[in-house]
Amino acid sequence: SVLKNATLLLLSRTIVRGHALLGDPAARLLGMSPTRDPYPDYESVRERGPVVKSKMGLYLTASHELCDSLLRDPGFGQLAAGELSPIDSVAHIGPRRLVNPVEDSFLMLNPPDHTRLRRLVSPWFTPRGLRDQVATVERVVEEYLDEVAGRPTFDLVGDFAARVPIQVIADLLGVPDADHAAFARWGSALVNALDGVRDLKELRALHNGLREFEEFLDGLIDHRRRHPGDDVVSRLVANEDLRREDLIATTELLLVAGFETTVNLIGNAVLAVLAHPEVRERLLDDPGCAEAVVEETLRLDPPVQYTVRTPFETTEVAGTSVPRGTPIMLLLAGANRDPAVFADPHRFRPGRPDGREHLAFSAGIHYCLGANLARMEGAAALRGLFRRFPDLRAAGRVRRRPSRVIRGPERFPVSTGAAE
Ligand code: HEM
Numbered sequence: 001s002v003l004k005n006a007t008l009l010l011l012s013r014t015i016v017r018g019h020a021l022l023g024d025p026a027a028r029l030l031g032m033s034p035t036r037d038p039y040p041d042y043e044s045v046r047e048r049g050p051v052v053k054s055k056m057g058l059y060l061t062a063s064h065e066l067c068d069s070l071l072r073d074p075g076f077g078q079l080a081a082g083e084l085s086p087i088d089s090v091a092h093i094g095p096r097r098l099v100n101p102v103e104d105s106f107l108m109l110n111p112p113d114h115t116r117l118r119r120l121v122s123p124w125f126t127p128r129g130l131r132d133q134v135a136t137v138e139r140v141v142e143e144y145l146d147e148v149a150g151r152p153t154f155d156l157v158g159d160f161a162a163r164v165p166i167q168v169i170a171d172l173l174g175v176p177d178a179d180h181a182a183f184a185r186w187g188s189a190l191v192n193a194l195d196g197v198r199d200l201k202e203l204r205a206l207h208n209g210l211r212e213f214e215e216f217l218d219g220l221i222d223h224r225r226r227h228p229g230d231d232v233v234s235r236l237v238a239n240e241d242l243r244r245e246d247l248i249a250t251t252e253l254l255l256v257a258g259f260e261t262t263v264n265l266i267g268n269a270v271l272a273v274l275a276h277p278e279v280r281e282r283l284l285d286d287p288g289c290a291e292a293v294v295e296e297t298l299r300l301d302p303p304v305q306y307t308v309r310t311p312f313e314t315t316e317v318a319g320t321s322v323p324r325g326t327p328i329m330l331l332l333a334g335a336n337r338d339p340a341v342f343a344d345p346h347r348f349r350p351g352r353p354d355g356r357e358h359l360a361f362s363a364g365i366h367y368c369l370g371a372n373l374a375r376m377e378g379a380a381a382l383r384g385l386f387r388r389f390p391d392l393r394a395a396g397r398v399r400r401r402p403s404r405v406i407r408g409p410e411r412f413p414v415s416t417g418a419a420e
Pocket residue numbers: 106107108118169253254255257258259261262265302303304307308360361362363365366367368369370371373374
């Protein structure tokens with residue numbers, strides 16, 4: 001079954017690539033080099049109409065109005081990708097089916113299960129629930145900046161951006177300090193797998209990661225049963241109605257959804273600030289504008305580029321009939337540059353009056369649970385970074401993450417200005 005799934009995945013990639021070469025807009029987005037600039041593709045989808053049916057049979061939209069309304073429409077929901085999802089294929093390997101942090105979690109569930117599970121963890125993510133986290137985030141930012149302060153150059157992603165969110169989520173979940181590195185590794189491996197795997201070796205590595213992660217969480221759950229704290233896992237463990245699978249999937253989702261997304265937000269925000277000297281000046285004069293810089297980064301270059309919704313029944317969408325069970329790709333990053341909503345949409349303009357309309361955190365019932373946390377972490381990271389290194393500049397080639405879903409730098413060498 002591993003071989004069959006690997007073959008299916010590789011075959012689907014070849015088919016997608018073939019369609020891409022024939023000019024299919026969906027295939028161009030899915031099949032071409034994931035590191036190239038996707039924004040012209042979103043524009044060309046929007047130019048073809050509110051809903052585009054690709055030759056491969058996929059439906060796409062880059063219209064803000066349509067993305068927003070479909071995300072809020074109870075007639076549309078989540079559909080598990082099943083066999084073609086690499087995480088799902090590996091979850092089935094071995095004597096016991098492993099929990100799939102994406103497809104078994106409330107991210108991919110519909111009401112009423114979605115509502116029940118989301119409600120259990122939402123109190124931690126309200127502004128009130130996050131009050132205590134503000135000081136932790138600021139302390140963590142300063143600690144990591146202390147570590148790089150003596151060096152003329154460092155990797156903005158590996159040495160800084162990737163470390164802040166992992167510390168915060170691990171604290172929320174009650175993961176001991178000693179396990180943070182492994183925790184970060186599992187988080188990255190799972191997010192990278194969202195784009196598919198290239199060969200059997202990657203499939204095996206994904207399986208091992210998933211298994212180790214689940215074993216680790218079983219141990220953590222056991223520990224918290226005996227020694228409860230005031231963390232999310234302890235609270236979930238105390239809920240006797242919750243199945244083990246739901247507990248594990250929820251915990252895994254919080255790591256997967258909250259880690260790389262925030263890393264890329266910080267990376268994309270710093271890229272934008274370095275490219276706009278006037279924004280750097282404003283940020284140095286008034287660190288309070290970090291929130292506006294984060295918001296505009298979310299609009300112009302969002303870490304999550306698209307999501308998918310599926311109609312429960314055959315439905316007319318902007319004049320196109322979409323058959324029941326057929327996925328529509330909602331190009332959130334394209335909607336965020338829709339000129340019907342955003343004036344001069346390709347321009348980076350923190351504080352723009354229409355800025356808050358963006359869909360970087362989705363909309364409707366799956367609206368990002370961690371939006372407040374992500375905004376707070378992003379702003380604290382930017383404020384801390386430019387206060388400490390007002391002359392921060394790029395110091396080498398930026399390597400982009402090889403992903404179409406998640407966008408941002410994977411390696412970003414910067415110079416602190418200390419050696420100049
Ligand atoms: C859902 C983006 C950070 C937890 C989502 C969705 C998006 C998103 C687009 C909805 C997907 C859909 O509608 O299909 C982002 C971005 C982030 C970020 C861009 C950072 C810049 C976080 C953080 C956490 C988090 C820090 C928590 C630690 C979640 C959860 C869901 C979610 C639990 C599922 C919500 C549901 O299904 O009801 N996020 N996210 N996210 N996010 Fe985030």
